[in-house]
Amino acid sequence: MAQSSSLKTLSVLVENQPGVLARIAGLIARRNYNIESLAVGPTEEPHFSRMTLVVDQDQTHIEQIIKQLYKLVNVLKITEFDPAEAVERELMLIKVSVLPERRYEVLQLGEIYGAKIADVGACGVTLEISGTPEKLDDLLALCEPYGVLEVARTGRVGLERNEKRASLI
Numbered sequence: 001m002a003q004s005s006s007l008k009t010l011s012v013l014v015e016n017q018p019g020v021l022a023r024i025a026g027l028i029a030r031r032n033y034n035i036e037s038l039a040v041g042p043t044e045e046p047h048f049s050r051m052t053l054v055v056d057q058d059q060t061h062i063e064q065i066i067k068q069l070y071k072l073v074n075v076l077k078i079t080e081f082d083p084a085e086a087v088e089r090e091l092m093l094i095k096v097s098v099l100p101e102r103r104y105e106v107l108q109l110g111e112i113y114g115a116k117i118a119d120v121g122a123c124g125v126t127l128e129i130s131g132t133p134e135k136l137d138d139l140l141a142l143c144e145p146y147g148v149l150e151v152a153r154t155g156r157v158g159l160e161r162n163e164k165r166a167s168l169i
Contacts, residue, residue: 013077037155088158097147
């Protein structure tokens with residue numbers, strides 16, 4: 001996913017109920033907004049899920065989306081991330097076509113980016129990497145000359161950064 005200056009990340013805390021994801025995605029689609037990335041999973045409380053949505057919209061449209069989402073009964077809290085005050089990551093699996101005699105080159109690229117080996121076959125290797133979308137894009141671009149067979153990305157997840165406390169410094 002290429003980084004755009006208008007990409008906004010929303011963290012939406014919802015009740016863990018059937019149909020909530022469909023209602024939220026439907027609400028955004030009905031307003032003709034595209035979801036660039038969507039990740040959903042349970043939180044530390046099993047009754048709640050956190051949805052992380054990335055949308056390519058200006059601030060006015062983001063505010064409209066937030067207002068509309070709050071009208072849904074299962075939405076509990078919405079946080080718009082300030083990139084400087086949030087930790088955001090994405091997971092990617094990338095299957096690269098590479099013969100055994102050149103496999104070391106791909107593995108070395110992966111190591112530079114902190115990727116792990118997920119699978120090795122006779123004519124390819126699958127790397128697992130997590131990080132910022134830009135980091136994943138960079139590794140993907142470096143693997144292109146070898147032949148990228150498949151890519152699977154989770155979409156972003158994120159949390160606000162921990163508070164800085166003067167008493168701890």
